[in-house]
Amino acid sequence: MGEASAVTMAAPPWQRWRSLAEAGLPFAALIVMLAVIIDIRPAVFSYFGFTLLFKLTTPLILAALGQMLIIMLGDIDLSNGSFVGLVTCITALFLTDNPGLAVAAYVALVLAYAAFGLLIHLRALPSIVVTLGMSFIWLGAAVMLLPAPGGLAPGWLSGFMDWRPPLLPLPIWAAIVVALAGHLVITRSSYGTILRGTGDNPRATARAGWSVVAIRVAVYAAAGGLGVLAGLTLTGLTTSGDANIAPAYTLIGVSAVILGGGSFTGGIVSPVGTVAGALVLSLAGSLLSFLQVSPTWQVGAQGGILFLILAGRVLLREVPQ
């Protein structure tokens, strides 16, 4: 597989330590950010404080994992954010009064994702352009359904998102469960190895007897499924639908995958790292507010945080030649 695992398998111990440190980078960033926030406002360090702090992370994590699956194949998904927006519109409009229709729409959306994956594969199209077109399609469909933000999430959905589970707040449980599931499926299972292998070297997977078409279609469908879950949880939090609620998810998701140790070359992704990356990026905004950075500079400071963490990775990585 890719360079990362090659390093861990056959490298001297100090290199192994380096790649471990590299993988730990988003977690280190997360802990530092939390420490700063808690230092400024100790009250955050409580069940209730963490509930508020991490409130909006669940949909972002799910969307970022969808993005991760696509990046795993060496592709990129520019439609992720507008897809989540479309799902919030469908959920807020139909799920309460006409759940059958809503579920049918979700299934159709997942199938559409799979179909676009098939198209990309069969015609050997650049995913960046096809998903760009898809983003217009999702946004257009969402605006047709719901020209202005509105609708209402079903009570059970918003109720679930408000649920206070024991020990840890819901968003943290969700992050742990999702990261663990991703780790088991993508990093540990033999199927995960095939999937990552396909991103790294599709020909090798095909020679080994796997259908690369089927894998691509299945992975796109799974990414669509994660997008549906992201939209559902987001609607539960905001209680309404909005076509333009999540366009930022696309690029934040891509950044989370890369922060988490992923690479655009395909085959190198980390579900746990991606979850940590998404948490870092969504905490960045809160951190900057706690530091009383003026709203003007908050956007720029988020860029600075991205540079800072990724520069750390460069420092840890061995210098070639």
Place this chain on the structure above:
Amino acid sequence: MSTVRIGPLLPPWSYGFIVAFALWIVTISATGPSRAGGTLVATVAFAAFSVLVGTGQMLVIASGPGNIDLSIPSVMTLAAYLAMSAMHESDGLVFLGLAVALGVGVVAGALNYAAIALLRLPPIIATLAWSFVFQSFAIDFGGEATLKPPPVLAASTTFRAAGIPILPGAVVVLTLIVMVVLRRTVFGRSLLAAGQSERAAYLAGVEVGWVRLWAYALCGGLGALAGYLLAGFTGGAALNMGDIYLMESIAVVVLGGTSVAGGDANAIGIWGAALFFNLLGIMLNTFRFQAGVRLFLTGVLIIAIVALVPHARARA
């Protein structure tokens, strides 16, 4: 993967022009022939801006696989804000404003490449992170206010000589220059060589780093120029003036026949795709379609064109 299945009867870049022409016919068949000229002039005027940013994006995309500039909208806004503040709506200072805008753009482009080269970041991430920083600077300089252009700048963007709008005419000339540069100059050949194979280009003596630095700097400069002129054209620099060009700049480049795998640029095709994009908007407005339908059809047509146009492809 690169086998052409359908014999390419027409060059890939011509499809944008064909679709644009079809949309124009549909539009004027609804509005009547008297509006044909007006529709065309309006389309060309807006398309000129898409071509400016698209040409910059094309240089970056052609410089190698994975290279892309997501900071174009924020560079446009920042350059326009700084130029408008430098000019204070004074006609005598338009060239100062132009110099400020171009300077901002070139520096922004160089910063983009510096982050890519020094921090070894993927271009998507590096240019995205810079775009956040540029956005903050733009908010700091202009805030939510619309900064007005000097009257001369506003007038010159719509000025016509002998019935021909000057601005789109100048952009056509720019396209021709870029075509010649790509085909005949050392820089152009080096850029495409670097895009096709970094290693081969390096072994052939091409300074790949410098060539890419120039591609990003030129992209920033062209984006800034577009921002400067757009502020004149639309009556002022505003915070979200560049937003639509984030995706549009990529779409017009690829629909114009440039390969996202790098090493293969097509400047003239950008015009076809830009005309198509802007005509689609005008046509659907003419038929009073709501915004959702317009977006939906834009997406369908982007995918249809990319899927149907036969050319050698590689995955992004």
